[in-house]
Amino acid sequence: MNRRSFLKTTAATTLVAGVGLPAFAADEPLKIGFIYVGPVGDMGWSYQHDQGRKAIEEKYGDKVKTSFIENVPEGPDAERALTQLALAGNKLIFATSFGFMDATVNVAKKFPDVKFEHATGYKRADNLATYDAKFYQGRAIQGTIGGRMTKTNKIGYIGSFPIPEVYQGINAAYLAAKKVNPDVEMKVVWAYTWFDPAKEADAAAALIADGVDVLLQHTDSTAPQAKAQEAGNVITFGQASDMSSFAPKPRVSSTIDNWAPYYIKRAGEMMDGSWKSEATWGGIDTGMVEIGEISDAVPAEVKAEALKLKDDIASGAVHPFAGPLNKQDGSVFLADGEMATDEQLQSMTFYVEGITAEAPK
C-alpha cells in the first residue's frame, strides 16, 4: 500500500466512522456502569445498590445495558475500575462508596463526555453529581426503639470510618434514645472497614461483652446480627438492607436504602438529555430511606411511637437534630429553636454532648 492510498483509506474510514456514529447511537442501548465496594452478596450496602441497578434494567429493558464491578477497594484501584468502565463505553457511571470520591473526581476529569454519580460524597463537577440518603433519619427511629428496649442502658454502635455520615448516625441515634431514656449510654467501636465479617463479628462481641444489649451497625455484613443472635438477649437493626433473615429477633427493624427510584430517574434523564450535575439528599419523605418492618419483638406502644416519629420526620414536623444542642466539648452547635442545615450535617465530625467516648483523631 503506498502512502497516497493509505491516506485515502484512512480518510474514508474516518468519514464513515464520523457519519456512522450518530446513526448507531440512536439504536445502541445506553450503557450504565457501577462499582461496588463489597460483593453484591453482602446482603447490605452493595446488595442494595445492585437492586437499584436491576431496577434500571427492568424499567428500560433493551434501551439500557448495565454492568458492574464488585469488591473494588477504595483507593487507586477504584480509579482503574472507573477508567475501565468509561473505556468500555458506559455513559453513566455510579461510584457507590464514600472512599471512591477522589478517584471519581480524577476519572471524571479525564472523560468529560461521561456522566458520573458519586454516592455519599460532596465533590461535584459538570459531569459529576452526588447523591446520598439521610440515613440519620432511620438512626433516630432505631435510637427510639433502642432507648425504650434497652435493659442495661447501653447502646452499642459499630462505626465504619470516622466520616460525617457515620457521626450523623451515632449522634442521631443517641439523641433519639436519650429523649426516651435519659440514662442511656452510647458505646462506639470503630472497625475501620466497610466490610470484614470477622472484624465486624469481633467488634460486636466486644460491645456485647461490655454490656450492650442494643446493637447498631454502620458496617455492611450480617456478621454482627449473627453474633447478637448467639448472645440471645441483644437486639439489632438491619443496615442498608432489610436483613430480614434475622427477624423477628435479634433484628427488630432496619433502615433500607432504596436507590431504585433515583437510579431509574437519572437513567431516564440521560436518555432525554436533561441530566444535570446536582446534589441529591433524599430522606424518608422521598422514599430513599425506608424503615423495615418493626418486628413483634418490639412492644406495641414502642412500635407506635417509632412509627409516629417516622411520620413526623417525613412531614418535617420533627428534625433529628434540633436545638438547643451542644457539641461534646460543650460548645453550642444549635441554638434553641434552630434546626441543623444539610451543610452543617455534611461536615459533622464530632459527637454531641452526652456521648462519653472519645472521638478518633
Place this chain on the structure above:
Amino acid sequence: MTIGGIDIIGLTAMLMGASTPVLLAATGELVAEKSGVLNLGVEGMMIMGAVAGFAAAVATGNPVLGFVAGALAGALMALLFAFLTQIFLSNQVATGLALTLFGLGLSALIGKGYEGVRPPPTAKLDFGPLADIPVIGPILFSHDWIVYLSLLLVAVVWFVLRYTRAGLILRAVGESHDAAHALGYRVVAVRFAALGFGGALAGLGGAYLSLVRVPQWTEGMTAGAGWIALAIVVFASWRPWRVLLGAYMFGGITALQLQLQAAGYAIPVHILSMAPYVITIIVLVILSALHRHGVQAAPASLGKSFHASS
C-alpha cells in the same frame, strides 16, 4: 476482674476463640515447613476450607461434617501444591502464591449460592459445674470443641516432633533432604504427608471462621488470616508452643483494641493493628543476630526443591 474498664477474663476467653483459625493454620504450616516445604498458599487453603465446610454443614445440617469437609478441602488444595512442587519441582514461592489466588477465586465461585445463608450452630461444650469456677471457668471451660482440639493439636505436634521417630524423620527431611534420602527415607512421601496435614489444619481453621467465629459465608472472608499464620510460624521460630503464644498475641491485640474502644478509650487503632507485624520483624532481627554463628532457626532445606538423582 476488671482493669481500666477492660474485663480481663472476658478478653481472654474472647481472644481464644478469635485466635483459633490462625492457630490451626499456623500449626499446620509449621509441620509443612519443618519438612522443608514453604507453602505460601495458606490463605487459599483456609478460604477453601471455609467455603467447603460451610457448604457441607448447610447441606447436612451437621457442623461436625462441615469441619471434616473443610479439612478435606484444605488437604486437597495442599496435595495439589505438593503434586506441583514435589513431582514437577515447580518453584515453591510462585506455586504457593498461585494457590492463594486460585483458592480465593474458586471459593468465591463455589460460595455464590451460600451468601446470606445461616449455618447450623456449633454448641459450646458443657462442662457443668466446672464452668462456674471463678476466673478459670469462663477462660478454660466456655468454648466449643474446636478450640480444645486446636490446643491438643499444638501439644501433639510438639510431642511428635520432639519425642517420636516420625518427628525425627520429618525434621531430618526438612534439615537435609539429601542426607535423609541417602539414609533411605522417602523424602517426597514425607513431604506429601506433611503438606497434607498442614492443608487439613488450614482448612479446619477456615471452616472455624465460617461456621463459628463469624458465622456466615462471605467472599474473601479470611481477610489475610493465612498471611498472619505464615508470619506467626516465623515469629515462633518454628516451635509449636511459641506458635500458640504468637497466635494468641495476634488475636489478643485485635480483641484488646476493640475492647478498649468499647470501654471508651480513643486509641491509635492503626498502631495497635500493626503491632504484631512490628514484633514479628523485631523477632526476626533478634533471631538472625543470635544465630549468626550457630544453627539457623529455620529448617535448612526450607524452600529448596528435592530431586533424587540416583
